[in-house]
Amino acid sequence: MSETRRNWLLSAPGLVLFGVLLFVPLVMTFILSLNSFDFYGGIKPDIGPGNYFAVLGDGYYYTIFGRTFAIALVTTVICVLIGVPVAWFMLKMTPFWRSIMVLVVIGPLLISVVVRTLGWAIILGNKGIVNDALIHLGLIERPIKMMFTSGGIVVALVHVMVPFMVLAVWAALQRADPAAERAAESLGAGTVTIFRRVVVPQALPGILSGSLIVFSMSASAFATPAIIGGRRAKVIATTVYDEFMGTLNWPLGAAIAMLLLVSVVVVMLAWNRLVERRVEKVIG
Amino acid sequence: MRNGVFAKLCCLVFAAFMLAPIVVVVGVSFTPTGFLEFPPSGISLRWFRAILDAPEFIEGGWISLKLGVISATLAAVIAVPAALAIGRGRFRGREALLALFMSPLMVPTVVLGIAFLRFLTVVGLSGTFTGLALCHAVIILPFVLRLVLASISGLDRATERAAESLGAGGWTVFRRVTLPAIVPGILGGWVLAFITSFDELTVSVFIVNPSTTTLPVRLYSHIAQTTDPLVASVSTVTILFTVVLMIVVDRFYGLDRLLIGEGKK
């Protein structure tokens, strides 16, 4: 048996599973998005771009798409701003404190998003911990509205996403030569300069790959915006959910989902192009 | 070079931020009152006892447990041979194969959710446990594959050649040399896949029916209507479960290795 045939044979179970349960469903969903729907007859098996026109021709959906990508972008930027320094600090800790920090970063990752978002709902609510504290301190008179706002979603999303950024940056920094920082120091650079001129460039591959993960996951996140944003701050994922489980207009929901898929893929490809060009520049 | 005061302060604030929602959920679950308050005005196990009177959560927990074990095992059984092919082979289509198997991480989960819903509805498996387990296997397979691939790439090809030169046949080499070397990767991948399945909401929310509702979906629909200390106490139990699992994994594999692929020597 040839090597190549053996390799394909070993991959065959996976190929079958993915063919039947990933490829076929995605194609079916695309076809579904071309079907039409009416409230009495349900899904009709005709084919046409009507749902896409309906979405692209309605300002309501533009608001939702705009909100979704704005939230994803802001979340990504905040994750970079937090993740890079934290990863750098972690690298310089003593092994004991580093293992504690690893737990702090990774631990939440392994706890259900629903549970963590519940925590944020309790913290950010009108009668939540933050508002209570601020009122007690006399800083505000009426509670600040944080639940059911984009801001609230961003806070909770950053909590969900920042571990991915820290891990990506940390992996990049671990590959770097730690002596480079000492070299910069010996040449007279201060901490801020070292961070800006040595650490950030070394972390860049991690920042780029981390940003891609964080952005695409934030853009398609469901649990956090569903619980924190509710019906008032809807994003694409929650809109799709409502179309499928509420109004039961599956074709329209499928069209929205397809648009999400396409925009995420486009962003990913564009980003990869950017990263490759950057890598080419570094390698020469 | 050590961290300065500023760096330490940053880490402290970061740690507080990361732990805040978890501490809050755990804290709230001990309240003796009927509403969410933090810090709790007293300590009571009232809401933990209440779980016993909430069969839907207990049942959801069992379903999630069963689902996690079955789908993680299924994913491992499929991912290990694929990883062997991708990790060692030099053949056309290798890159494409890897991209395909990693693709569930790239497709937005909500898209996967509706695609599975559509597919299962058409083939008549909608809401069934079988359908749920198959779909979970697809979305958690990348986690197993990544860890097994990492352990294969760390394997010295010469070790297998050594076994071969000593007279071992293909199957014996695999069983006695290759497999023991990648077992940590398989176990690590299995645990990560199990946890992912156990916590999965976005796909499950589309494809469960009332008799197959998983714990995260139960929690979500409960929270969507009302937030009472009961969801907090159920959450606390799942946190405890995860922590125990983490401790076990850390002892045998190393948590950092589980998620970064390097770490504990």
Add this chain to the structure above:
Amino acid sequence: MAFLELHGLTKRYGTITAVDSMTLNVEKNSFVSLLGPSGCGKTTTLQMVAGFETPTEGRILLNGRDLSAIPARERGLGIVFQSYALFMHMTVAENVAFGLEMRKVGKAERARRVAAALDLVHLSHLADRYPRAMSGGQRQRVALARALVIEPELLLLDEPLSNLDAKLREEMQLELRRIQREAGVTTLMVTHDQSEALAMSDRVVVMERGHLRQEDAPFEVYEQPGSLFVSNFLGKSNVYDARLIAADATGSRLVVAGREIAGPAGVTLPPGDVALVLRPERVEVVAPDAALIEGRVIERIFFGNQWLLRAGTPFGEMLISRRNSGRAEAAVGDRIGLGWEAHHIRVLPREEARA
């Protein structure tokens, strides 16, 4: 008929020829080294003998038996890998027993032979340890015991000492040779380290770019290099362009940098452009009136047991190696007289400079 014979062994990867029609005979119980820089084809040759690479052309005969159609696991060769390739999840004893297990050797017999093999490599006290907790030198011995316990007809060593530090490496050279003699096993070793090859082998095979360049006893290869490449690869050499003007059985005449000097007897090259090779340790520092040429010391390096002088001479730069005899050596800037005996000169064909 030799014990191991390679006949026109060739390995091509696409358009690259890694090993080019290599023919070699290895006598029973001898220790033969394949020596050469990286990429010379020595490892590929070993892999073909081991059965991990299929030759493009040529045959490998072991004890008269053609190995071509026999898979690696049935060749019964003992192999020590560069990385040792120990089974990290098995104890030392389990590692050593693996090959016997594959041969279905009974338990009692197995235990006896494992113990004997561990005894041979002086590791009996560590039988129940795992390799993870062992030093490089110890791992090396485990790998050796594992290869020898199956009583192979042929032992293959792939850069066996390259992962050890310098001091341990020297110890292991002697140790490896002792073990090889005691086990009485024909051995083929791959190495890029010329001192290792010279110290350990009965025969040295120098390879370059897929070709066998020279095969001989260590002393012969060092003293009578057949080409500039071999001369430069084994030890240090001073090489000068020269012209051969006369040669017969009693001696020869050479012109270097406009001076005529006496050369060795028995040069078979035709008169014309040649390369003159002079080992640093054959050049003597002598009184100016007895000198063949004069030089000025440019650099002086102390190695403990010897000095190395670099001097500017009419021929060009010359390296001179001097045993440390406890006296102060000529200092930088000193003028010194240099001499040598005509029979220490080697006359080799001129080679085009290589990229």
